[in-house]
Amino acid sequence: MNMPNGHAGAELLLEHFHRLGDAPDAVPRLRRFILDLAVRGKLVEQDPHEESAEELVKRIQRDTKSRVASGQFREPKSAIEFPWNELPFTVPEHWKWARLIEFSEVSYGFAFDSNKFNNVRRGMPLIRIRDISKTDTEAYTEEAYDRFYIVKQGDMLIGMDGDFNARIWKGKDALLNQRVCRIRAWRHGINSAFIMLPLQMILDHLHGSTSLTTVKHLSAKQMNGVYMPLPALPEQHRIVAKVEELMALCDRLEAAQQQREAERTRLTAAAWQAVVQAEAPAEVSFALEQLPALPPRPAQVKALRQTILDLAVRGRLVEQEEGDEPAEVLLERIGVAQADEQPFAIPSTWIWVETGAISDSRLGKMLDRAKNTGTMRRYLRNINVRWYDFDLSDVHQTPMRDEELADLLLQPGDVLICEGGEPGRAAVWDGRVEEMYFQKALHRVRFPDGVDPMYFTHTIKQSADEGRLADYLTGVGIKHFTGRGLASFVFPLPPLAEQRRIVAKVEELMALCDGLEAALEAGEALRGQVLEAVVRTDAPKAYKEINDEVRLAAEP
Numbered sequence: 001m002n003m004p005n006g007h008a009g010a011e012l013l014l015e016h017f018h019r020l021g022d023a024p025d026a027v028p029r030l031r032r033f034i035l036d037l038a039v040r041g042k043l044v045e046q047d048p049h050e051e052s053a054e055e056l057v058k059r060i061q062r063d064t065k066s067r068v069a070s071g072q073f074r075e076p077k078s079a080i081e082f083p084w085n086e087l088p089f090t091v092p093e094h095w096k097w098a099r100l101i102e103f104s105e106v107s108y109g110f111a112f113d114s115n116k117f118n119n120v121r122r123g124m125p126l127i128r129i130r131d132i133s134k135t136d137t138e139a140y141t142e143e144a145y146d147r148f149y150i151v152k153q154g155d156m157l158i159g160m161d162g163d164f165n166a167r168i169w170k171g172k173d174a175l176l177n178q179r180v181c182r183i184r185a186w187r188h189g190i191n192s193a194f195i196m197l198p199l200q201m202i203l204d205h206l207h208g209s210t211s212l213t214t215v216k217h218l219s220a221k222q223m224n225g226v227y228m229p230l231p232a233l234p235e236q237h238r239i240v241a242k243v244e245e246l247m248a249l250c251d252r253l254e255a256a257q258q259q260r261e262a263e264r265t266r267l268t269a270a271a272w273q274a275v276v277q278a279e280a281p282a283e284v285s286f287a288l289e290q291l292p293a294l295p296p297r298p299a300q301v302k303a304l305r306q307t308i309l310d311l312a313v314r315g316r317l318v319e320q321e322e323g324d325e326p327a328e329v330l331l332e333r334i335g336v337a338q339a340d341e342q343p344f345a346i347p348s349t350w351i352w353v354e355t356g357a358i359s360d361s362r363l364g365k366m367l368d369r370a371k372n373t374g375t376m377r378r379y380l381r382n383i384n385v386r387w388y389d390f391d392l393s394d395v396h397q398t399p400m401r402d403e404e405l406a407d408l409l410l411q412p413g414d415v416l417i418c419e420g421g422e423p424g425r426a427a428v429w430d431g432r433v434e435e436m437y438f439q440k441a442l443h444r445v446r447f448p449d450g451v452d453p454m455y456f457t458h459t460i461k462q463s464a465d466e467g468r469l470a471d472y473l474t475g476v477g478i479k480h481f482t483g484r485g486l487a488s489f490v491f492p493l494p495p496l497a498e499q500r501r502i503v504a505k506v507e508e509l510m511a512l513c514d515g516l517e518a519a520l521e522a523g524e525a526l527r528g529q530v531l532e533a534v535v536r537t538d539a540p541k542a543y544k545e546i547n548d549e550v551r552l553a554a555e556p
Contacts, residue, residue, distance in 0.1 A: 026253075027250055027257065030253070031247065034247065034250070035197055038197050038242070039198045039201060040089055040092075041091055041092035041094075041231065044235065044239055044242050047232075050233075052232055053095050053231050054096050056188065057096040057098045059188060060102055060187070061098075063187065063188070076224040078224070079221055079222075080219070082225045082227050083209065087201075089198070091229040094231070095230060095231045097227045097229055097230065098228060098230055099225075100227065101224060101226075103187045103188055103190050104185060104190070104192075105185035106181065107176070108160075108181055108220055109149065109176040109178045110145070110146070110149050110176065111178040112177055113141075113143055116141050116142065116143045117139040118140050119139065120140070122140055123140045124174060124175050125172070125173075125175065126139045126174065126177050127157065127174045127176055128180065129159035129160070132157040132158075132159055135171040136172075145175055149175050150174070151169050151173065151174050154169065154184075155168070155169045155182050156168055156192060157169050157182055158180070158181040158183070160179045160181055160217065161179050162215060162216065163216075164216070164218050166199050166203055189233050190230070191240055194240050195228055197239070199228065202226060206218065281318050298517065301513050301517050301520070304513055308509045309465065309506065312458055312502050312505070313458065313459050313492055314344060314345070315346050315350060315494065318498065320498060324349060324494075325495050325496070325497070327349065327350055328349075330448075330450035331351060334358070336357045337357070338351050338353065339353055339357075341490045343468060343490070346492045349494065349495055349498075350494045351492075353493050354489065354490050355445065356487025358447065358448070358493075359448075359451070360446040361445045361486060361487065362483075363440065364437075364439045364441065366439065366440045367396075367398045367437070367440070373399050373401060374402065375400060376397045376398070377397060377399075377435070378395050378433065378437065379397070379398060379437040380416065380436060380437070380439065381396065381441065381442070382418050382419070385426070385427050385442065386425070386427060387427065388428075390427055390429070390432075395436075400437065405437070408437040410429045410436045411446065412430055413428065414429045414444050415428055415445040415447075416428075416438060416443070417481065417486065418442065419441045419442065420478070420480050424463075424469045425464075426460045427457065428453045428457055449496075450496050451493065451496070452496065452500055454503045455499040455503050456491065458502070458506060459491040460491075472486070472488060473485060
C-alpha cells in the first residue's frame with residue numbers, strides 16, 4: 001500500500017473512518033497522531049506578521065547573559081550534549097531551539113527521611129515518582145523542610161526513574177522528594193502546556209537511548225542539556241488550543257466507541273441467550289442464523305464455537321429422527337453397558353458410555369531412542385497434534401522393528417489424544433500420509449463402526465471448554481490425561497445417523513465462525529493499514545483537515 005501524503009492522507013482517512021472507528025487502537029493512535037503533528041508544526045497555520053521565534057530565542061539568550069552577570073543564573077557545572085541528530089521528530093525552519101533551563105526553573109527533589117513517612121496524612125504530602133499522575137500522595141511527612149521544595153498546583157513534574165513521564169501537578173501543595181524533577185517559573189511568556197508536547201517525546205527518546213538496566217535513570221546532567229523547539233508565542237497558544245480541542249473530540253470518539261461496544265455486547269448476549277434457551281433444534285438453528293448479522297469480536301466468536309459444541313453434545317443442534325437406531329441397541333450388540341455417570345440430560349435415544357468400554361485404546365511408546373533398530377519409520381509426537389488437525393511440518397523418524405509396527409500404525413479414523421502439554425487435545429487421523437506411527441504421550445483411540453470418531457472428538461473438546469475434562473486429569477501443577485483417566489471418560493452417544501448429522505452441522509457452523517474470524521482479521525488489517533498510512537506521513541496538513549478527521553470520527 002503506497003504511503004499517502006498531505007491532502008491525500010486526509011482524504012483517505014475521511015473515506016475510511018467508518019471502518020477505522022471500530023479499530024481497538026484507533027483513538028490512542030489518533031492521539032499520538034495529533035501530538036506528532038503538533039510538535040512538527042503541522043497542526044495550525046503560521047502567521048508571518050507575528051514576532052518570530054528567532055526574536056523570542058534572542059531575547060531569551062540576552063536575558064540569560066544578563067542573569068549570569070548579575071548572579072541570578074548559574075551555568076550548570078556539567079551537561080550531557082543534546083542528541084540533535086537522533087530526535088524522533090523534525091520541526092519547521094521558522095521554529096528555533098532554546099535550552100530548557102534558560103527559560104524555566106528546573107530543580108530536583110530532596111532526600112526526605114523515609115523513616116519519618118506516614119500514611120495517616122500527618123504533615124505535608126510527599127510527591128514520589130509513583131505520585132506524579134495523582135492529585136494526592138500515599139506518603140506524608142512531618143519532617144522539617146525548606147519551602148523551596150514545595151510543589152504548587154500547575155508545576156510540571158518528571159519522574160527520573162522508570163519511564164521518565166512528565167505530568168502537571170493537580171493536587172494541593174506538597175513536597176518534592178528525591179528523583180522527581182520540577183519545572184516552573186516560566187519566563188518570556190513561554191506556554192508551559194506547549195512545552196509538554198515535545199518534552200515528553202524527548203524524554204521518551206532519552207529513555208530509549210539509556211543503557212539497558214533493570215530500572216532506567218534520568219540524570220540532572222541530561223536535563224541540563226535539554227533544548228526545546230520554540231515557535232512564536234502566539235503560535236504556541238494556537239497549538240495548545242488546537243490540541244485541547246482535538247483531544248476533547250477524541251474523548252467523544254472514545255465514549256462513542258464504548259457505547260457502541262456496550263450495545264454490541266448487549267445484542268450479542270441477547271442473541272446467544274436465545275440460542276442457549278432454545279429447546280428444539282429448529283429454534284437453535286434459527287437463533288444461530290441471526291448471529292452473523294451482529295458485528296462480533298474475536299472473544300465472541302470463540303464463545304460461539306463453544307456454544308455450538310455444547311448444543312451438539314446435548315442433542316439440541318440437530319433433530320432426532322424416529323428411524324434412527326437407538327444408541328442402546330449398539331451397546332447391546334457389542335456387549336457394553338451404559339455408564340453410571342450422567343453429567344447432564346440427553347435425549348431418550350442417546351446413552352452415556354465410558355471411552356474405555358467402547359473403544360480400543362492404547363498409549364504410544366518411546367520411539368526416539370538411539371538403540372532402536374529396523375526400518376526408518378515416521379511417527380507423530382504430542383507437538384504434531386492440534387485441535388482437529390495435525391502439523392506435519394516437523395515429523396521425526398526412527399528405526400522400528402517389525403514386531404512394533406502393528407500396534408503403533410495409524411489407521412484412518414483413529415483419534416489421537418495428547419496425554420500431556422494440553423491434556424485432551426485431539427484430532428482424527430485422516431490417512432493423509434500412507435504410513436504413520438505414534439509415540440509416547442499420545443493416546444490412540446479406535447472405535448467400532450457405531451461411533452463416529454469426529455463426533456467423539458467434539459465431545460472431548462466440549463468437555464475441555466466446559467471444564468469437565470479436568471475431572472479426569474491427574475497431577476499437581478502439570479496435568480496428565482492418563483490411560484486410566486481416558487478409559488473412565490464418559491461421553492453422550494447418539495444414534496450413529498444422528499452423530500453424522502451433528503458432525504455435518506458442526507462443520508457447517510464452524511465454517512461460519514471461520515468466515516466471521518476472517519472478516520474480523522481483514523477488517524482489522526485494513527483499519528491498521530489506513531491508520532498507519534496516515535499517521536506516518538511527513539507531509540504538511542492544514543489544521544482544518546486534521547480537525548475534520550477527528551471530528552468525523554467523534555460523530556456517534
